[in-house]
Amino acid sequence: MATTQLPLADDLYLAAHDSARGRCLLTPATLGLGLAAALLGELVFWRRLELADNQITLLDDRPTPEPATSAVLEQLLRESHHRQIRDWIAFLATGVATELVERRLARIGLVRREEKRGLLGTKVRFVPTDPALAAWPGTRIRIAATRGELLDGPDLVLTGLVLATGLDQHVLVTLEARERDHLFDQLRRRLPAPLHHLVGHAEAAVGDAVMARRA
């Protein structure tokens, strides 16, 4: 799956960062929820998980060829009594997902660690190294919408998570109503039910975080 584009969660991470200044466009909590859902989505594409009725079912316990999703899968295997999708999104969003994705992106040199000394100690953050590459996931969705092209599975989930996290206010803001409708229509007709379910959970988690003043 990762031949023509980055893994889903990496794309979301880049879409969530201002490509020019490297600043994160989301709160850490919302970014974490989005990335958590994205990693679970990747495992669905790797055919390791099935999602239905708010539950995760393991289909295949072999590690994936890639360490971030393998780490999540390993954790899922270890905690076999926890199978609620919302629990896993919440757990991975505590920093686990963000760390895994940052590490994965740093390994291929797409982000670099930056330390900023402030009054209250040193702040570590990861910033995209190449603005053009960082802007690509968002651009790809916009191009597909403008040209009326079909998105592939991971990009459909990416679009869903862009909407669920509120990133559409940055990523999709330039689209015309007709182009948006084209995207929504694709999501409605082509996003498989389990992944639709996953994005719905991510969106509910983002909303709950706002209500509980955690966002």
Place this chain on the structure above:
Amino acid sequence: MSRTSTPARPSQLSTALARDRLGVAAVVFFVMSAAAPLTVVAGVVPTGLAVTGLTAISIAFLAVALVLAVFSVGYVAMARHIANAGAFYAYVARGIGRPFGVGAAWVALLAYNSFQIASYGGFGAIATPLIADWFGVELPWWGIALAAWALVAVLGVRDVAVNGKVLATLLVAEIVLVVVFSFADILTPDFAASSAPLNPGSLAGTGAGALLVMAVTGFVGFEQSVVFSEESRDPRRTVPRATYIAVALIAVLYAFSAWAMISAAGADPVARAGAEGPELFFNLASDRLGGTALHLGHALFLTSLIAAMISFHNIIARYTFSLGREGVLPRAFGRTVPATGAPKNGSLAQSALGLTAILVYALAGWDPLVQLFFWGGTTGGIGVLLLITVTSGAVLGYFGRHPHGEDAWHRIGAPVLGTLLLIVVTYLALTNIAVLFGVAPGSTPTWAVPLAYAVLTAAGAGWALILRRTRPRVYEGIGLGARSAGTGFSRTTTLEAHQ
């Protein structure tokens, strides 16, 4: 991740989630900063004394605390079973029916907005003489109110978590100040322990309803504890404990300080409250404490009002957000500022309403202290009292249909007792409404306020029935908040297929 791969450890998932959850103290802090103790003690109590002429306020605080504690038993129990537990209308939607749920949501929006707008008036009226005293500048009350409004409007769309720590610090300072000033009252030469504030007989006399609504107004904010039902360390203990502790602390603090204030105010506390207004609280204690304490007290009074404004603004913005997510209000209200997580359009709408109210009062030349601060607070107090009463009934309705997981006291005993007590309080409040507003029976506020709530309830119920016919998926999701199937992503991508 890789360093955490040692097997046979307690569930990492549970541990990680528990670490992020709130304990009793955090919830108590949150609830009490919405209650804004100094605003109530120095603002509501003296103004209430002056407007209503009633002194039995301490016993009213204690009585209301008791009623709210009984109400809370079923309320916090139901919070464990439903989504969107922070909003009264969610209880009403699930316990009585979706149409009344939407009615309750409209009522809640008016009630909380009344508090919010009231605090702008209070801030303007109270800060005007202080600024003249401190800086020698005479500013109109509305100028100062607009400055406070601007601050709240900006904070409303920015990060909320940062404000939390500031609010907690101010809250502790406020409580310490109320306690110190109240002890100073006791040490004044004029102090004569008065039995009037504690006279239980007055709760049966004329004006009892007015006293009770004033007391309810002081507790508003306690209902927010359940926002954290799913975020708390132990859902069965944390939120209930925090709620009871907050109600008890608020009750003792208010009852004691009101008693000390009235006892120290000499033979005619009502006349002094009328002449001195909110200054009464500070004047009484400053004899003993001196000028520095007085200035500090004034400064904290202003920050307390700002804290109340921020709290109510956040409550309103989140009510609007949750209704927007459900599709009951336009979907745009379900949006947040991505970088801060603040409910953007709900916040902006509240700010627009606040601005309008300040300008209308300024242009009409109405009194900001009595007609805005006290009347607004009272209007909000009546609204919240109505909401609590209906919610108490909803708890009964809900557990009647879903009796699992709670014992008879939580399901039936406390909710029945609470509902009966609340119906009595509501009855007294509505029959004493003229005393409460300090106006002649039959004048505008006495019918306009109940009518407004009745119209909103009917309009909300009507809107829900329209939704049932035209957008059944939205109707199904009423009360579910962020978890409604009709929220943003799902709504754009599935719901519209039905339309």
